[in-house]
Amino acid sequence: MASLRLTNRVLDLWKAKQPAVTAWMGIGSALTAEALARQGFDACLVDMQHGMIDEGTAIQMFAAISTVPGVTPLARVRCNQPDKIHFLLDAGALGIVCPLINTAQEVRDFVAACRYPPQGRRSYGPGRGAFASGDYLGEANANIATLAMIETKEAIDNLDEICAVDGLDGVFIGPNDLALSIGLPPSSDPTNTEVLRVIENIRNAAHKAGKVAGIFCGNGETAGTMIGRGFDFVCPGWDLGYLMGQAGSELARARGGSGEATGRAATAATTTRTTTTNTPRY
Numbered sequence: 040m041a042s043l044r045l046t047n048r049v050l051d052l053w054k055a056k057q058p059a060v061t062a063w064m065g066i067g068s069a070l071t072a073e074a075l076a077r078q079g080f081d082a083c084l085v086d087m088q089h090g091m092i093d094e095g096t097a098i099q100m101f102a103a104i105s106t107v108p109g110v111t112p113l114a115r116v117r118c119n120q121p122d123k124i125h126f127l128l129d130a131g132a133l134g135i136v137c138p139l140i141n142t143a144q145e146v147r148d149f150v151a152a153c154r155y156p157p158q159g160r161r162s163y164g165p166g167r168g169a170f171a172s173g174d175y176l177g178e179a180n181a182n183i184a185t186l187a188m189i190e191t192k193e194a195i196d197n198l199d200e201i202c203a204v205d206g207l208d209g210v211f212i213g214p215n216d217l218a219l220s221i222g223l224p225p226s227s228d229p230t231n232t233e234v235l236r237v238i239e240n241i242r243n244a245a246h247k248a249g250k251v252a253g254i255f256c257g258n259g260e261t262a263g264t265m266i267g268r269g270f271d272f273v274c275p276g277w278d279l280g281y282l283m284g285q286a287g288s289e290l291a292r293a294r295g296g297s298g299e300a301t302g303r304a305a306t307a308a309t310t311t312r313t314t315t316t317n318t319p320r321y
Contacts, residue, residue: 045172063277065090073103082111101131134184143200150206190216202248209251227257
């Protein structure tokens with residue numbers, strides 16, 4: 040046990056000025072978590088906010104992810120509350136995405152919940168999180184990634200102050216809620232010029248402050264585009280989208296013969312494409 044060292048591939052990539060690509064998981068399944076961890080992602084994120092996942096299942100998913108060396112376990116917490124953040128870190132998460140951050144004080148509270156004293160106010164009792172290190176207490180503070188979600192008009196107004204908070208690694212854009220907050224339709228693959236302008240401004244503010252910038256993406260094409268635009272952290276879709284999209288595609292092939300959807304298959308495929316690219320969940 041003493042030889043184990045805590046490592047965080049996502050933080051290492053950011054230090055090397057390289058983007059990190061994460062799997063995004065909302066299905067409460069250790070099998071799904073391990074399967075995605077084996078696909079070559081840099082990280083796997085357990086979504087406790089909008090995913091259909093309870094705390095017991097989250098522990099099993101972190102354990103499954105940890106069977107694949109080099110894949111960083113992350114989580115999106117339900118809300119900015121210390122007990123919920125502490126649980127996910129104690130369960131094995133090496134990074135937290137915190138939703139609905141609106142002010143610099145909320146960021147300071149979030150970061151403090153992720154750090155042991157004297158840097159923060161995290162309570163000690165790491166549980167299975169300590170399985171990854173022979174000196175978890177000594178290594179945890181430097182190996183926990185912290186990302187504050189920017190997805191409201193209030194957060195946009197306070198962006199520079201949010202990005203200036205010490206200990207925050209970066210910001211993460213929720214494009215659906217962001218669009219809704221400025222009176223526009225939600226989309227995980229934004230094309231509206233005003234939404235894209237705001238997204239660019241958030242990225243620029245983060246980089247100016249020495250922070251990374253991440254964004255939720257509805258598919259791999261959008262994720263690649265965002266990396267090309269300078270984003271440091273992306274997800275190319277999510278597990279339920281992969282399942283629905285592939286199932287609809289294969290059903291269309293089975294019923295259409297040549298891969299063209301017909302009848303109910305056409306309707307199902309169209310519904311799947313709309314759901315997977317424009318879901319308002321994230």
